[in-house]
Every structure is written in structure tokens, then in C-alpha cells.
Amino acid sequence: MAEITGFRVGDAEAVVDLWCRSAPADAITLPRFRNLVLLDANFDPEGLRLAWEGERLVGAAYAVRRQVAMVGDDLEPQRGWLTFFFVDPDARGRGLGTQLLRDALAWLRGHGRTEVYFASYTPNYIVPGLDRKAYPEAAGLLSKLGFTTLYQAAAMDMSLVGYATPPRVHERAAKLRSAGYSFGTPTDDELVALVRMANEHFNPDWGRAIREAVIAGLPLDRIVVARAPDGQLVGWAMFAAYEGMVERFGPFGVLPNRRGTGLGEVLLHLSLTRMRALGAHGAWFLWTGEESPAGHLYRKTGFTTTRYFDVMRLTLD
Numbered sequence: 001m002a003e004i005t006g007f008r009v010g011d012a013e014a015v016v017d018l019w020c021r022s023a024p025a026d027a028i029t030l031p032r033f034r035n036l037v038l039l040d041a042n043f044d045p046e047g048l049r050l051a052w053e054g055e056r057l058v059g060a061a062y063a064v065r066r067q068v069a070m071v072g073d074d075l076e077p078q079r080g081w082l083t084f085f086f087v088d089p090d091a092r093g094r095g096l097g098t099q100l101l102r103d104a105l106a107w108l109r110g111h112g113r114t115e116v117y118f119a120s121y122t123p124n125y126i127v128p129g130l131d132r133k134a135y136p137e138a139a140g141l142l143s144k145l146g147f148t149t150l151y152q153a154a155a156m157d158m159s160l161v162g163y164a165t166p167p168r169v170h171e172r173a174a175k176l177r178s179a180g181y182s183f184g185t186p187t188d189d190e191l192v193a194l195v196r197m198a199n200e201h202f203n204p205d206w207g208r209a210i211r212e213a214v215i216a217g218l219p220l221d222r223i224v225v226a227r228a229p230d231g232q233l234v235g236w237a238m239f240a241a242y243e244g245m246v247e248r249f250g251p252f253g254v255l256p257n258r259r260g261t262g263l264g265e266v267l268l269h270l271s272l273t274r275m276r277a278l279g280a281h282g283a284w285f286l287w288t289g290e291e292s293p294a295g296h297l298y299r300k301t302g303f304t305t306t307r308y309f310d311v312m313r314l315t316l317d
Contacts, residue, residue, distance in 0.1 A: 129309035180229025
């Protein structure tokens, strides 16, 4: 049996090295690990369970509980998350993964959690869920432990090499402008309304992402907003919000009462145009419903699904 400990000062490089060898489809750098895990507001060193054989790190599983609320004062006291786990390829097949995950689940249970999600944690998820194609052994392990799939998220990509806005979108944009709508970069003052719209009508994590990206120095021309004839914001699209990655698209939304007007398609293409102008060769994102209205719009635009992620849940006894 491996010895399992919490995270200690000096462990980060070993964790990142093992991560990259064990989960190459989702390799990470030390600065990204620091920013997304160690500096996450909910990070608890004891929640990062590390398996050792002597002085050799052979596995890791990260269990997290909310200590800082996403919305109001709701700490979601019943809910915990596993955001990643991996085992050294040379140490697989002898029960180490099972030992490690049971230890992580016991840690969450000890903090009063009754349900555990893989891996839809916000604000700093690495991937939305389990990529069964990339990690079939992990899929078998989670299923053995009782995790079931709630829904599937699709990651999509689109090449921007040779991209040009289709004529139909230019025509739609012209009709919307003639009806009094306008599109452009938000002003500093409009950021308040934009964050509020994201929080109240979409997802509080999107409002957080916009706010934190701008504070971190995101140029405002990475955001395109749509204004109704009365000047109110009714939608937006953006890119480079997460870790400054210019090719990463989103978040993106149009108010429910303005959907079906073509606003979303215009916003999407205005963003792609700006991305291409900055030299981006592609656009991608990690999470949408493939059969949702957004998913259909993405496919119509030229995005194709490149990965599927199962968002999973386990009820603890």
C-alpha cells in the first residue's frame, strides 16, 4: 500500500511532472498549476491527496470543498468535487487508483460532503469532466466507485485559417443596425452592466471571469457587446478571458428575450474576426451542450466537436 499524504511545500514540481506523464492529453505547467490549484481560493493542502512509494510520487487526487462562496454566502455544504486524479503509468494495475480515490472521498466525507462531482468545479476547473476516450482506465475506476454520468459536455474547435465573415452575417448585422442595435467594445462604465447581466441571466462564474480578466489586464477589445435600440446591453461575446489565451473563445451569451434575432451569430463572428486579426489560427472552447441552441450555432459556424466530457456525480453514504 502506498503512503498517502496531503500536499506539502516542495511537492509542486513532482506533482506537475507526474501529471504530464500520466495525463498527457491535459498536460500542465508549473505556473498554471500554481494559479489554478495552489492559489485557488478553496485550496486546502490536505485535499490534494498524494500517493508515495518511498520518496517517489506515484499518484495524486484533488478533492475540494467550497470555503469561499461563488454566490452570496452559499458554501454548498453538501457538495464536494474531484477535479483531477492520476496514477503513474508504471504503478497502475495494483489498486493504487482505488486506494487514492477512496482516500480523497473519505476526506470529503469527513468534511460533511454527501455528493461529489467530477469535475465541474468553478472557478478553476481543468476539464469539465471525464474524457472516456483519452482515459478509459479512469472511466472504469470512477464507474466502479459508483459515479454516474449526469450529462455530457462537448469541446469544440474551429480553424481560422482563411476565415472570412459570411455574407449572410454581414447582411444580418446591417439589418440589426438599421433596427437600432449597435455592436462594439464595451466602455468602462458598461462593464458594470455586463458583469451584472452575466451574473443574473447566465452563470455567476461568467461574471467572475469577466471581472477578473479585466482586472488582470484583458484589453477591452477582446469583448464585443450588443446594445439594444435603447442602449441597454443585451448580449456579448469574448475571448482570452481565461488565462489570456487568445484562441480560447467565451463566455458568450444573449438575453433570452433577444434570442432568435441573429444577435448571437453576429456577436460570434465579430469575435472571430477580431481573433483572426490578432493572428489566431484557431478558436476553441471546452464546454457546450452539443445539441443545445449554442451547439447548433457553433456547428453552423464551422466548429467541430473534438472531445466529449462526462460530468459525473457520486452520492456518498
